[in-house]
Amino acid sequence: MTTVRVPAGWPATEEQARAVQDELRGRMVHDEPGPPPATGRVTGVDVAYDDERDVVAAAAVVLDAASLDVVAEATAVGRISFPYVPGLLAFREIPTVLAALDALPCPPGLVVCDGYGLAHPRRFGLASHLGVLTxxxxxxxxKNPFTFAHAEPGRPRGSSSPLLDGAEEVGRALRTRDGVKPVFVSVGHRVALDTACAHVLRLTPRYRLPETTRRADALCRRALRETVPG
DNA sequence: GCGACAG
DNA sequence: ATCTTGTCGC
Incomplete structure (x- = not known):
């Protein structure tokens, strides 16, 4: 497991962080369909915190997209790089997530993040930010609604309703299990929304949350537990 | 001004 | 995110 410090020049204030988002937003690519579902690899990334000890642990878990078998995983720990501020989540998670991705022995393929991409107050959530940087x-x-309102999707798995900013669809509330609270899907970088939703459905054969998310969540929590002070 | 607010 | 026990249901 690798250890990371907060990068030099990392934003220290909310104002600086918003300026970074405004600058990087223009580098997002939204005219690619993205990797087809059930082919290649899909990687889940997630982070767990111990604010008391100022420690953050990240995990990246690579799955075979067809079988959903784990083919590789990596973790990293670091210092907390930013407070939690809604809309600025990326600045809290990204340094350690990048270290975990770098520690993987193989290319990650499509990366599935916990949180939002385009469906963000400044159109540049965690998933977009990670995509642009990598x-x-x-x-x-x-797992929860954020900026945009949505209608209740139909009851069956696969039903969805748009997250709308005026007439623009910036994401989707997608039902992954019959009658269970939907998840909220948005594109980050180099993937179309239809492709994103198709992946999410492939990744949820049994539970509400994608296998990528579940695996990464379990691994980063374990990494945090096993991180000894000092 | 007040409340709500990804993780 | 994290703090936390039992409990209802498949």
Whole structure:
């Protein structure tokens, strides 16, 4: 497991962080369909915190997209790089997530993030940010609504309703289990929304949350537990 | 001004 | 995110 410090020049204030988002937003690519579902590899990334000890642990878990078998995993720990501020989540998670991705022995393929991409107050959530910094195709899958309102999707798995900013669809509330609270899907970088939703459905054969998210969540929590002070 | 607010 | 026990249901 690798250890990371907060990068030099990392934003220290909310104002600086918003300026970074405004600058990087223009580098998002939204005219690619993205990797087809059930082919290649799909990687889940997630982070766990211990604010008391100022420690953050990140995990990246690579799955075979067809079988959903784990083919590789990596973790990293670091210092907390930013407070939690809604809309600025990326600044809290990204340094350690990048270290975990760098520690993987193979290319990650599509990266599935916890949170939002395009469906963000400044159109540049965690998934978009991670995509722009790595050049990888990314999507965001959030467990809770954030900026945009949505209608209740139909009851069956696969039903969805748009997250609308005026007439523009910036994401989708997607039902992954019959009658269970939907997840909130948005594109990050180099993936189309239809492709993103198709991946999420492939990644949820049994539970509400994608296998990528579940695996990464379990691994980063374990990494945090096993991180000894000092 | 007040409340709500990804993780 | 994290703090936390039992409990209802498949």
């Amino acid at each position: 050049g990888l195709p990314t999507i965001g899958v959030a």
